[in-house]
Amino acid sequence: MLNFILTIIIMMLASYLPRVIPLVFVRKEIKSVFLKSVLAYMPYAVLASLTFPSIFYSTGNLITASIGTVVALVMSIFKVNMAIVAVVCVALVYGLGFVI
Amino acid sequence: MKRLRFINGIKDGLPICFAYLAVSFTFGLQAVKGGLNAFWATLISATNITSAGQFAGLKMIQDGSYFLLVGVAVFIINSRYMLMSLSLSQNLPKHYGTKKRLVMSMFVTDEIFAVSYSKGKNINFRYFMGLSLTPFLGWTIGTLLGGLINSLLPTSLSLAMGIALYCMFIAIIVPPATKSFSISVCIAISILLSCIFYFVPYLNKVPFGITVIICSLISAIATALIFPIKEES
Numbered sequence: 001m002l003n004f005i006l007t008i009i010i011m012m013l014a015s016y017l018p019r020v021i022p023l024v025f026v027r028k029e030i031k032s033v034f035l036k037s038v039l040a041y042m043p044y045a046v047l048a049s050l051t052f053p054s055i056f057y058s059t060g061n062l063i064t065a066s067i068g069t070v071v072a073l074v075m076s077i078f079k080v081n082m083a084i085v086a087v088v089c090v091a092l093v094y095g096l097g098f099v100i
Numbered sequence: 101m102k103r104l105r106f107i108n109g110i111k112d113g114l115p116i117c118f119a120y121l122a123v124s125f126t127f128g129l130q131a132v133k134g135g136l137n138a139f140w141a142t143l144i145s146a147t148n149i150t151s152a153g154q155f156a157g158l159k160m161i162q163d164g165s166y167f168l169l170v171g172v173a174v175f176i177i178n179s180r181y182m183l184m185s186l187s188l189s190q191n192l193p194k195h196y197g198t199k200k201r202l203v204m205s206m207f208v209t210d211e212i213f214a215v216s217y218s219k220g221k222n223i224n225f226r227y228f229m230g231l232s233l234t235p236f237l238g239w240t241i242g243t244l245l246g247g248l249i250n251s252l253l254p255t256s257l258s259l260a261m262g263i264a265l266y267c268m269f270i271a272i273i274v275p276p277a278t279k280s281f282s283i284s285v286c287i288a289i290s291i292l293l294s295c296i297f298y299f300v301p302y303l304n305k306v307p308f309g310i311t312v313i314i315c316s317l318i319s320a321i322a323t324a325l326i327f328p329i330k331e332e333s
Binding site: 003004006007008010011012013014015016017018019020021022023024026027029030033034036037038039040041042043044045046047048049050051052053054055058059060061064065068069072073075076077079080081082083085086087089090091093094097098 | 157259299329
């Protein structure tokens with residue numbers, strides 16, 4: 001139990017520290033074009049590597065997950081709201097699970 | 101441009117709130133399935149407010165990992181927030197004090213950052229808090245519901261919900277990518293590297309949290325070298 005509570009506390013710190021350190025301690029404007037560009041691209045880079053290829057193995061069925069991925073991509077190209085994208089894909093993968 | 105107010109934030113936060121409800125519901129579901137109770141799962145969500153970090157942390161708790169190791173892995177996955185906070189800090193009014201910054205820091209997530217970053221230098225404390233409020237509630241309440249309803253859901257449905265998190269990520273990165281060639285290149289490099297670490301023998305032994313950092317650093321740096329962003333837009 002002690003180990004578990006320590007885990008909860010350390011997870012909280014590991015989530016808060018990366019966010020708070022730059023916001024509180026780095027207030028000067030960054031002049032470097034290179035550094036600014038890296039920062040601007042970083043969120044896309046992180047989310048892309050988190051998502052692929054893991055998404056194909058996220059439902060326990062490669063085929064339904066792949067169809068879900070394609071549908072999510074198409075909906076996102078048409079700028080459908082992310083909540084709707086998520087719910088539609090879950091429903092689709094669930095439905096396809098009975099067929100495939 | 102008009103000054104952004106609390107209520108503008110609430111309005112922009114609602115879509116994030118609904119997405120979070122779906123994804124955190126999955127988190128609550130998986131947490132309880134893995135032996136945590138709904139209370140602990142909700143406490144983790146309320147204090148972490150991060151999707152990928154929590155899912156990874158949960159997996160490690162269920163594997164019985166030592167708490168320091170869980171902390172290191174979660175920190176590495178969350179280190180992308182350093183870069184987001186850094187970008188956000190650049191756009192905040194310089195006179196903002198430490199107290200405001202301490203509060204805002206709790207709510208820097210991929211989605212909240214993406215929306216607030218799109219506002220450029222117009223971002224302010226009130227707007228940011230409005231933006232964060234409903235996603236925070238959605239994230240916490242969704243976890244609680246997922247934890248409580250867990251036993252009532254068929255396994256096939258909870259398996260299907262595994263894709264929710266990734267769909268949300270896709271919906272964040274694809275629209276800007278359709279407008280910007282350089283962002284598309286960055287995403288492509290990142291996916292390529294990630295696939296290499298996933299499939300190539302030996303490389304696929306590298307812990308997940310570390311591969312995410314390697315892939316994203318290399319692709320963001322490479323893209324910044326090829327397509328430096330010259331003008332503040």
